[in-house]
Amino acid sequence: MKSTRRHFFKTMATGAGTMLLGPSAKAMSSVEQFNGYPERVGMLVDLSLCIGCRRCEEACKRANQLPPVEAPLNDSSVFEHTRRTDAENYTVVNRFANPQPNQPAVYVKKQCMHCEEPACASACLVGALRKTKEGPVVYNPDICLGCRYCMIACPFYIPAYEYHNPTSPKVRKCTLCYERIKAGGMPACAEICPVEAITFGKRSDLIKLAQAQILNNPGEYQNHIYGLDEVGGTTWLYISKVPFAKLGFPTDVGTTPFPEYTRGFLSAVPVVFVVWPALLGGFHLFANNRQPAPAQEDGVTRNDEETEQ
């Protein structure tokens, strides 16, 4: 009986310790320190080169077997409103006025940023979205529940849902042409771009290229590579001569990976489900086992004490 009790306290102390340590995100992340696969790819956009021809939109639609572009490519009226990605447009180009007077407008291509630590994949209950080691964040429609948590989780409001499809709706977003990349090619948008404003390559090389471009043109570019640190880093990187805040880029997303915010809580969930039942069960067993025996034992002890006295 004595050894059982000691064992029980030991277990309880361990459980309580785990519970205390569990919510500490830092303790967890120090264990899971991972800076991504070194060979992962990236896309660098030089916004000062983009001419807004929307050929990337067309190429994207062709590569993903989506319905053709609604407005013809030479119709500039599409730029009158800021557009969003949707289930049939994985990428859109928007026009922003140049804050510098008499300077040409700036065109910004928008699509899934393929975060280094994607919030969508972290929010997905079944792991239908996952970050591949090559870099793209890909989607598996076969296991998707349709909960659309990914759409709420995304810091860039990118994933879209096929609301028009009542039988088997899917979450839709840019795939970074994963199949083409695996086959040794490059994403369709990067391939078609006439001014090569989109450069496809290893992310580490692209960061060096972007830094060199900023350094070699002093005073021209913003000293910032968007996507280098935003939400913990993204596959798409942007450099610009106009401040990113003026080009519709969310600048308040921080540099902490979004899964980091919930990791502490989520990692405590298994602990709660394992340790709490064990703890309470232990209390229950302890209380149940104790009740019949103490009556005799106490009686004996008291009697002993009494006889001693």
Place this chain on the structure above:
Amino acid sequence: MNRRTCFFLATFWVFSLARAEGADRLEQHSRAPSAVAQPLNCTECHTSGHPTKSNPCLAPCPRSAPKQGPDVVLLNQLSSEYVPVIFAHQLHAQMTQMSGGCAICHHHNSANRIMACRECHSASHPESLAKPGLKGAYHRLCLNCHREWSHETQCSVCHARRTANSTRVVLPDPTDIMGLLHPNVKEPVIKIYQTACDQGTLVTFRHQEHVRHYGLKCATCHREEDCSRCHDTGLSLDRTKTFEQHHSPCSLCHQTGDKVTKACAGCHSDKEIPPFTHKEAGLVLNDTHQVAECSDCHTGSGPTKYRDPPSCSNCHEKQENISYPARLPGTKVKLP
């Protein structure tokens, strides 16, 4: 190991290092296209005898004048979807004389010959991320200027889509395309500049007179111009220039003075000055002579040629025996 062996080994080591470095540099230069067949000649690419990495002193263009270049270049390396682009080379070369010169497009060129874009920019996947492919290189160069002045980035400005009927491209007559693409620039007679000076806000520039009398070429004064200066007339170019930059076209010949001497009144005035009439020279020309070009009578040389005695024999037969000032082409008036 004795001292001699040590010295020998050290010397060998130093030499092998030097050789390795030299081989590296040669390998870099062997990539220059001119070095394929013949031995390296430094002056072929470098203007200075001591080029450095940071200042290589590369010769920009082997042609002394754009006239030596082709009139029209057919860009047909990437013409799968569109018919080849007819690039009016001569026209563009003439325009660049007013800003960056040939080197705007022919960058990093050897001084020996003009290199084709595709020699460095490959049509397939570029081998270096920092160097655009052929498609990107073409478009970036063209659109750099075109989007600035025309605000137009439509593909159809330069490209015609390839259809069943458009498989063959007929090169148009170069003189024809010049006329078609770029109508003759109309030279202004006078140009009135509104300046920001406190006194003498107006500067009248007798454009035509200057060009005719001094035999000026457009690029003599129009240097470092933007395309938008002529092409985007709605654009107000409020660039900040220094005093010297503002006056640089005039100070080629004129003493423009400076802020200290304030010799402004020569050009700056409060009223517009009418175009030149011969009356200012003290002689009102008669009807016949009013239509004559300045150079018909004033045939001297140098910037002050109009001060030389006019020659009448350019038009009049020798037998007529007409000479200045015995016979005047008009009536003399008193100068104010």
